[in-house]
Amino acid sequence: MSAAGLETAFIDRLIRGFRKAPGRRTAPHESDAELLVLPVDHPANDGGEAPLLAVTTDTISEEISCGLYADPYQAGWVAAAACLSDLAAVGASPLGLLVSETLPASLPASFLDTLQKGIGDSCSTAGTYVVGGDTNIGSALSITGTAIGVVPERMAMTRRGCLPGDVLYVSGRPVRGNGFALTAFTAGSGLTGGYFPRPRIREGMLLRGSASACMDSSDGLFATLDQLGELNGVGFDLAGSWEETLDPASLRAAAERGLPPWILLAGCHGEFELVFTVRPARRTLFLERAAAAGWNPVEMGSVSERSGVMMPAAEGARLVDATRIRNLSFGMTGDIGKYLEALLREERHMKGAWHGTVFGR
């Protein structure tokens, strides 16, 4: 399980020729947003601290072209939320969002108005603003957001820092993104309330100083845990029943389709929950702070020395090779039928493997 994910390797190849910026505090893959030193003079006796700039860019195009976001309001909403969620994961406070849109000339004005309203409302919900942009004409609708924020240097969170024994949390019940993708692409009843994920800006700021590592769940829960595991040389033991930890509507959608719950963790359409770890000694204080803010994070398990993800299952725990699962999705976006088949093959593979490598609970 030490092999890096295919996507990580692909990105490493793309960026291998780039020089590292002297003011960049983050290494590739190590944080959801990049952290840059601002050239601001701060007198030594100031007492204050210069903030780091947090910046992140994200394009929404595959999800539109494959028909997943057929609603322009949703496409706009998610495009903004995806970037703002990356700011949340480093604990940053947003300064604004830039939006570059490629628009087919044939789009009706009402479609554009609705798209823009989705972008604006998503920003408002996160307490921020569109501060600039660019428009182009092109054959396929594509929206690139760039979010900009600030975070005090010693408070910034990255994906690095968790240790075996840390408690694993998710900011809210995860897997709704995959629940949505499942209901959008397969027959059966859908999620009530649709899919309008709120970036966890407020929660990210509350996590400053409490979380040992943080990453959003935008690529799905296994992909997130795989990336955190790879970066920190650890694994995860998931605990509790799926009914207690996962989004109930998504669980119902999976059950109705005869799919095991873990498929919802394996799918590559995540949502914008924060997946983070807390040292056991800080846990009580963290939970008090969260409760005081009216926030109930979901405890999902703990960090293990062993790599991989140990899942609870009726017949006993199962060790999942999250890298393998994550790689199944690479290059397969949009063809959920093919992807589900691959995952169900994996289910059979794991059931077979489980008898050989029992991890009883």
Place this chain on the structure above:
Amino acid sequence: MSAAGLETAFIDRLIRGFRKAPGRRTAPHESDAELLVLPVDHPANDGGEAPLLAVTTDTISEEISCGLYADPYQAGWVAAAACLSDLAAVGASPLGLLVSETLPASLPASFLDTLQKGIGDSCSTAGTYVVGGDTNIGSALSITGTAIGVVPERMAMTRRGCLPGDVLYVSGRPVRGNGFALTAFTAGSGLTGGYFPRPRIREGMLLRGSASACMDSSDGLFATLDQLGELNGVGFDLAGSWEETLDPASLRAAAERGLPPWILLAGCHGEFELVFTVRPARRTLFLERAAAAGWNPVEMGSVSERSGVMMPAAEGARLVDATRIRNLSFGMTGDIGKYLEALLREERHMKGAWHGTVFGR
């Protein structure tokens, strides 16, 4: 000529529902990059000044899909330079570039390597770095750059501020962008040396405190002058001969194709020169500073009270409705044949109008 350009009106419609960010110092259309207040504590006795953040985003897709940037190195180079040029136009010093790429799955690895090298080399030339990005799979290659920089608040330049009588300059001989487009799309010899425009970061920083208004020439010279004229309620008198002010290779390419030189100002494929104005009283000091830095800006004329652009011509000066010319290109990218026809009709229209509204020189 008071009617706003079609593109300006289109963008106004797109952004009409967005709330204005409290920390945003720029209004829509008024600057090449957005200027944002950084939430940095600066003691009153500090003496220093908190910088403004300069941010700008730009997508290169039409130019690729229409075959203009068939060379991946050039596509990467221009994508980075387009954003960095916007920073130059506000006088900002770059902190870095974010790049979000949509890549067809079929692109060979060598194409990707060359594209990335173009991006990296373009950043290096401007003294900056790629600091982050995103990759997606999609049917058409598209590159969205977001450049981030800083500029001292009182030194930031915008497109607003020029007055009648100000001297009009361009950072270097303009119209090479249209010369390149012309040779790429029509038969005949091309530009030697190709088209690898260098963003004028150093010149933009030298202009701090000297320029009354500044904008880059990325949409072509008439579009730039039209935008500056509209924002400031002024017009421009161009002076000197085209041979003294425009890019010689582009002039030769136009002449070889039997086209009048002004077509090169009208085309919508600009380059990344800075178009700026200087108060007459500051002109000598500015030219001394430029010469000391080894820079020879091109004097193009002056700012007039009258709107429109007065062009020198063999038969006497002609007043051009730059808004009208700019609107010809809106939505017509990629079909240079159609666009050239429209421009040549405009040539005949102006020749007719000229006899009625003579502006002798």
